[in-house]
Amino acid sequence: MRDLSPSRTRWWLALILIAALTARLLAGLYVERQVAARNARLPVKAQAPFLFPDSVNMHNMATNLARGLGHRDATGRWAWRMPAYQAFLALLYTVGFESAHSVRAVQAVLDTLNVLLIFLLGMRMFGRRPALYAAGMAAVYPFFVYFSALVLSETLAVTAILGVAYTQRRLLERFCAHRALLAGLVLGAATLVKASFAGLVVAFGLYHFIARARLGWRHCGLVCGVLLVGWAVVLAPWTIRNWVHLDAFVPLSTMGGYTLYESNSAFSDGGPNMGKIVFPPGTGTDDLSEAPRDRALREAALDWIRAHPGQFLRTSLRSFLRTWNVIPNYAQARTWPKILASLLSYVPVMALGLYALWRTRRAWRATWLLVVPVVYVALLHSVFMGSVRYRVPVMTCMILLAARGIQLLRAEERRDELSDRAL
Numbered sequence: 001m002r003d004l005s006p007s008r009t010r011w012w013l014a015l016i017l018i019a020a021l022t023a024r025l026l027a028g029l030y031v032e033r034q035v036a037a038r039n040a041r042l043p044v045k046a047q048a049p050f051l052f053p054d055s056v057n058m059h060n061m062a063t064n065l066a067r068g069l070g071h072r073d074a075t076g077r078w079a080w081r082m083p084a085y086q087a088f089l090a091l092l093y094t095v096g097f098e099s100a101h102s103v104r105a106v107q108a109v110l111d112t113l114n115v116l117l118i119f120l121l122g123m124r125m126f127g128r129r130p131a132l133y134a135a136g137m138a139a140v141y142p143f144f145v146y147f148s149a150l151v152l153s154e155t156l157a158v159t160a161i162l163g164v165a166y167t168q169r170r171l172l173e174r175f176c177a178h179r180a181l182l183a184g185l186v187l188g189a190a191t192l193v194k195a196s197f198a199g200l201v202v203a204f205g206l207y208h209f210i211a212r213a214r215l216g217w218r219h220c221g222l223v224c225g226v227l228l229v230g231w232a233v234v235l236a237p238w239t240i241r242n243w244v245h246l247d248a249f250v251p252l253s254t255m256g257g258y259t260l261y262e263s264n265s266a267f268s269d270g271g272p273n274m275g276k277i278v279f280p281p282g283t284g285t286d287d288l289s290e291a292p293r294d295r296a297l298r299e300a301a302l303d304w305i306r307a308h309p310g311q312f313l314r315t316s317l318r319s320f321l322r323t324w325n326v327i328p329n330y331a332q333a334r335t336w337p338k339i340l341a342s343l344l345s346y347v348p349v350m351a352l353g354l355y356a357l358w359r360t361r362r363a364w365r366a367t368w369l370l371v372v373p374v375v376y377v378a379l380l381h382s383v384f385m386g387s388v389r390y391r392v393p394v395m396t397c398m399i400l401l402a403a404r405g406i407q408l409l410r411a412e413e414r415r416d417e418l419s420d421r422a423l
Contacts, residue, residue, distance in 0.1 A: 009128045013119060013135060020115045020139035024108035027149040032101060049100035055151040057081070059100075062089030070245075077290050078245040079254045083238065084160075084192040085153035100151055107155045111148035114155070115139050117162040118396060124169060125366060126404050134403035137349065141399065142341040143392050153193055157393040160190035160197065161373055165397060168204055168369055171227075175212050180223045184230020191235060195252040196380060196390070201231045203376045211365045248291035257297035263319065263385040264301045270318025271329060271385055320378065322386030329388055346395075352405030353398040359408045367404060370397040 004012070031051065039047040050056055058081065060074045065086055072078045089103065097106055118138045122131030138144060147154040167183040187204070190197045205224040212220050235251055242250035262268065267277050280300045282288070288296060305312045322329050326347055327339045360367040373394040381390050 004128045004132070006128075009132065012132050013116075016119075016132065016135045016139045017112055017115060020135075021108060021112040023140060023145045024111050024148045025105065027145045028101070028104035028108055031104065031146075031149040035100070050151050052150070052152065058086055058089065058153070059151060061086040062093060065090040066093040077254065079242045079250050079290065081255060082192050082195050082253055084189070085156050088156055089151070103151055104149045107148045110159065111144060111155045114144070114158050114162060114396070117159070117166075118399065121162060121166050121169070122400055122403055124166070125400065126407060130403040130407040133406050134400050137345075137399045137402060138396065140345075141349070141395070142338075142345050143388070143395065147389070147392055152389075154389060154392045157190075157193050157197075158396055160186075160193045161393045161396055164190050164197075164200065164204075164373070165370065165400075168372075169366075171208070171223075172211065172365065172369055175208070175215065175219075175223055177223060177226045180226040181230045184227040184232075185234055187227070188231040188234025191231070191252070192238065194393075195256065196377075196384075198252055199380065200373060200376055201228055203372050207369065207372050211369075246289075246291045250291055250294070254290045254294040257294035257299075257301070259384055260301040261297040261304075263383065264305050264312060264315065266304070268315050268385070270315055270322050271387060273385075316382040319384065319386035320382040323378065323381040323388065323391050324386075325388060329386075349395070349398050349402045352403075352409075353401035354405075356401045356405035356408060360404070367401065370401055373397055 035049055035051060038051065048056055050059065057073050061071055061081065064073075065071050065083075066089075070078065071083050071086060073080055092098075092103055092106055097103060115135050115138045119131045119135035122134040144155075144158065163186045164183075167179070167186045171179045171183045183204075184201065187197070187201050190200065205227060208224055208227075209217070209220045212223075239249070239251045242248070246254075261279070262273050262277055265277065267273050279297070282296070287293075327342050328334055356367060357371065374397050377391060377394045381387075
């Protein structure tokens with residue numbers, strides 16, 4: 001099938017990017033209305049310009065950072081979250097974008113640039129036409145549009161995953177040390193956005209060992225070792241900073257133990273349980289400081305898993321299903337327009353992506369590189385609690401696979417049409 005000309009590609013891409021920015025700015029106005037309606041029901045002291053508690057916590061950290069008080073929240077926790085998104089917010093606050101409305105506008109632009117990055121990655125992997133398919137889907141994908149209007153790290157995480165996928169693709173094309181170093185540095189930067197991305201360095205290392213096995217284990221080991229070094233170099237300043245403030249080795253965040261216990265305890269149901277958890281004796285905020293509490297809660301969660309393997313498996317299944325649910329889990333989001341938006345976007349993307357994987361199973365290396373983040377998130381959020389929110393960044397990979405699926409379907413239709421004409 002003949003590809004599009006460069007000039008037509010540019011026109012289509014411009015229209016897609018205009019549509020993407022328009023949709024995201026409108027989503028910002030919609031969220032502003034949601035915030036206003038929510039605040040109207042609350043007393044003045046409880047009102048906030050955000051919809052979710054996580055946004056308040058991130059805003060507090062970013063405000064302290066912008067004021068020179070350090071990356072810590074209102075309760076004094078120094079390493080509760082990875083710093084990249086709060087640094088992004090602090091930069092916006094410093095240059096005058098201090099309102100939630102202005103943050104939403106900036107994120108609308110950032111997520112429009114994400115659509116452009118999806119196009120560029122799609123061009124590198126599959127050609128102009130599939131790249132436009134991917135950009136078009138990303139421009140109107142409801143979860144990208146909606147989360148760009150929330151003061152949460154998902155939009156920046158989408159940027160991070162696209163950077164990871166691009167550098168891993170370049171590494172696959174030329175399996176050498178300097179490309180591995182760049183890929184490792186980008187993986188480290190992605191981990192600074194979300195601690196949950198930390199294991200991607202292992203996941204991609206395993207992928208490259210399998211994909212490049214014919215080069216020998218020594219060559220693979222050397223290149224993957226450089227990948228790990230690049231990742232560690234980026235995380236080193238954050239780890240040293242945490243050692244200074246907490247007098248403990250904290251390479252990621254101190255939220256890990258809390259989240260693991262929230263996900264694996266007698267109170268777990270596969271989703272968030274804030275406000276419903278009874279913590280083990282001696283692990284309250286008044287009993288232990290930040291780092292020891294993180295360790296104590298992690299140990300309590302692991303003890304519970306060892307003592308309740310059957311319940312752990314059932315909870316893991318619920319977490320998995322929540323992450324990959326075809327409709328929103330959040331009760332207030334289960335209105336018919338939102339359910340239909342989810343069904344009509346998520347289901348086709350997954351179906352087309354799976355079709356592409358099946359069709360390319362014999363030449364799997366390039367296409368299956370996009371599967372690594374998806375499988376990793378699926379496994380991770382079977383151990384940790386599940387939410388539609390956690391799959392948002394890796395849906396970029398599924399959209400690229402879906403574009404490849406459309407390309408393959410159109411090629412089949414073209415062959416069938418030529419066969420019919422021959423008859």
